Amino acid sequence: MNSNSLAKAGVASASAAARRLRPAQLMGCCLLAAVCVLMSLTALGSGALELPFSQVMAALFGKAPANVVLIVTQWRLPRVAMALILGAALGVAGAVFQSLTRNPLGSPDIIGFNTGAYSGALLMIMLTDGSQNYIALGAVAGGLLAGMTVYLLAWRQGIQGFRLIIVGIAISAMLSAANNWMIISASLASAMSAALWMAGSLNGITWHKGVPSIALIAIALVLMPVFNRRMQLLEMGDDAATALGVNTGQTRLALMVLGITLTAAVAAAAGPISFIALAAPQLARRLTQSAGVPLLASALMGAALLLCADVVAQHLFSPNQLPVGVVTISIGGLYLIWLLIRESRRL
Known part of the structure; x- marks a missing residue:
């Protein structure tokens, strides 16, 4: 079979798969969007002052008393909006790396990009005033x-998914050791700031603190659809993708930069939040019955997971609030154990 025939066959197969799965994908995305809306209204109404949905909606449109509008729009809305935005970014980043590695363990926090972001932030905390x-x-x-x-380090005439994961785990371990040394060597104030940032928290988040990250996430998400089709073709294998006109090396590099940017932007706003990027794409894939890793469904799943985790973090031990990273690690650890057991049974 020549390259033209292979290209036509690949496009026809991809189109047929898309037509067959579109209803399930649409239904899954609508369900996830509804969960995000419901959890957002719940989060906006929950707190020391409980508000019914009617008052929350009135406050969002500026028709509630001034104190209620202040509580909803200035105190609670930034946290809810940032949870949705950062969760969506983590979901997309996880989808990108799991697609590139063709491995459910191909997540930014497993490969070590979260650790790299922590190293950079830690240096800035030690060398500057920690702004x-x-x-x-x-x-x-x-x-x-x-x-x-x-x-x-993973490049050997191309990038192979399993090698990328192994090299990433090794780099992450080395960076973790360097981070521990920096914390031990830092002043008490810097060490405390670093420890608080490392936990991953949305406590005290404001629009001002989130603006730099929102800008980076917006740029990356706008560019992502340009590479969406190429990413789907890469999942068919390098030979098939090349036959269909995809420059595999350049596409992988561009997707990695976008995925790392999303991960680092989340870490910049709220610290390293683990396991959302690992779990969201796989859960979205199962919900939508997709053949590949769906970007939109992964974004919505990531947003829903992070917002739900933050609601739990706020109210599980009320009036004390946990860092959301503690909740995601606790739940994500159980998910990772299940995933490792599941993958080991395939070997």
Whole structure:
């Protein structure tokens, strides 16, 4: 079979699969969107002052008493909106790396990009006054540098998914050791700031703190649809993707940069939040019955998971609030154990 025949067959197969799965994907995305809306209204109405849905909706449209509008729009809405935005970014980042590696363990927090972002932020906390802008810059730079290091070390006439994961785990371990040394060597104030940031928390998040991350996430998400079809073709294998006109090397590099940017932007705003990027794409794939890793469903699943985890973090031990990273690690650890057992049975 020549390349033209292979290309036509591949396109026809992909089109047929898309037509067959579109209803399930649409239904799954609608369900996830409804969960996000319901959980958002629940979060906006929950707190020391409980508000019914009617008052929450009135406050959002500016028709409630001034104190209620202040509580909903200035105190609670930024946290809810950031949970949705950051969760969506983590879901898409996880989908990108799981698609590139063709492995459900191919997640930014497993490969080590979260650790790289933490290293960059930690350096900024130690070397500067620890302002949000410097921490954000350090997190993004650290995540990108860690990603490029993993990419270069894993390159052997191309990128193979399993090798990328193994190299990423090794780099993550080395960075973790360096981070521990920096914390031990830092002043008490810097060490406490680093420990609080490392936990991954939405406590005290504001629009001002989230603006740099929102800008980076918006740019990455706008560019992502350009590479969506190429990413789907890469899942068919490098030979098939090349026959269909995809430059596999450039596409992988561009997707890695976008995925790392999303991960680092989340870390810059709220610290390293683990396991959302690992779980969201696989749960979305099962919900929508997709052949590949769906980007939109992964974004919605990530948003729903992070918002639900943050609601639990706020109210499980009320009036004390947990960092959301503690909740995601607790739940994600159980998911990772199940995933490892499931994958080992396939070997």
